[in-house]
Amino acid sequence: MPPAQHYEAESRSIADLPLPPGGLGWPWLGETLGFFRDRDFALKRHQRYGSVFKTRILGQPTIFVRGAEANQFVFSNENEYFQVSWPPSTQALLGPLSLALQRGEEHRNRRKLLAQAFMPRALAGYIEAMSAITLDYAQRWVTQSPLTWYPELRNYTLDVACKLLVGLDSGSQTRLGHFFETWCQGLFSVPVALPWTAFGRAKRCRSLLLDEIEALILSRQAAPEPGQDALGLLLTAVDDQGDRLTVAELKDQILLLLFAGHETLTSAIASFCLQVAQHSEVRSRLQQEQQQWLDHPLTLDTLKQMTYLDQVLKEVLRLVPPVGGGFRTVLKSCQLDGYQIPQGWSLLYQIGATHADAQTYDTPAQFNPERFDPEAATAAHKFAFVPFGGGIRECLGKEFARLEMKIFAALLLRTYTWELLPNQDLTLVTIPTPHPRDNLRVRVISFYSNPN
DSSP, X not given: OOHHHHHHHHHHHHHTSOOOSSOOOBTTTBTHHHHHHOTTHHHHHHHHHOSEEEEEETTEEEEEEOSHHHHHHHHXXXXXXXXXXXXXXXXXXXXXXXXXXXXXXXXXXXXXXXXXXXXXXXXXHHHHHHHHHHHHHHHHHHHHOSEEHHXXXXXXXXXXXXXXXXXXXXXXXXXXXXXXHHHHHTTTSOOOOOTTSHHHHHHHHHHHHHHHHHHHHHHHHHSSSOOSSHHHHHHHOOOTTSOOOOHHHHHHHHHHHHHHTTHHHHHHHHHHHHHHHHOXXXXXXXXXXXXXXXXXXXXXXXXXXXXXXXXXXXXXXXXSOSSOEEEEEESSOEEETTEEEOTTOEEEEEHHHHHTOTTTSSSTTSOOGGGGOTTTOOOOOTTSOOTTOOGGGSOTTHHHHHHHHHHHHHXXXXXXXXXXXXXXXXXXXXXXXXXXXXXXXEEEEETTOOOO
């Protein structure tokens, strides 16, 4: 059959397939309110309809999919059947030159440039500063105890990100840090730019943030040496044609890197702290492992050998992934599990629902690091564990995130313990990223503190 006739026959056969089960809800609004308000929105519908269902959110008919096979289909067909998309508020606040919004050859080219800030040599150079900031905060938390930990963890990750990405000390206490927090609050909001709305405040702060970032860029360009942080590396990075990032591009890309190195990482570290506090046997085993490394410097190699810590962090990211999934626009009608995926619709591949799939994980609601024991675990599907997404759009800074999580965990476990305060709500708020509703109230204790 000639190619044109073959495509016509293929299109006709896809059009004959049924749409996935589910309801579209109200015109335009659809089920948007339920999606934002109900943490189990997708779970309830998967239980009713199966692994694929349709709904309408954010004004767009949307197909939800879960499972390793669905993830593989989406990741493997980027730019053929699917194209990355974001909610309108996120697109506006990230900016048009952000890697998150770039596609095709432009995305490939810019991703290659930005990756230079996350190569092993660059990561090894970040360890000393990460360790120093971690120890400084840990000592402060002991003196502040009892404390509400989640806001402190946000300051901690922002300080690390500002130091290692743009060379800014104590970034959370600067103008940039204050603007950044307001900007974050509007990323996933109704895109109404009025002065009193979250989006309106965030849009104003985006402009102020870019001014701060531009000043840092221009100052660094005028310095004798660019520096060894991410900004310094990006200022000297060149693409295949010998071109460098413009100041306008650098501003949007640095803003994205600050977000990626702060918001989602805070969620992951908070989840680690919560799970360790709730599972004393896990804490004991983690502390025993750290005793083996007290006389060794933290390096990429020694961190890699902390195998039980690695299992625990993987299980944290499985149980409470900081990012619940990813939106795609359907470029061309296709089929999945016998259902039609129509051109022009949105598709949401789900990380959280995939990680909670009982067909892949035994007792998925249980916190069980042993499921990632390399000697006991059975080979899992490559796309059954995707906390950083997958394919050509996999999180660029995933090794930076893993490094910071490991350093934070290792240093705290060696010298400190922490306990949850009573009478607090530990259920998770999921927007913009998962965190305990009462912001994780704890008491941090040093092993060497004077009990008197």
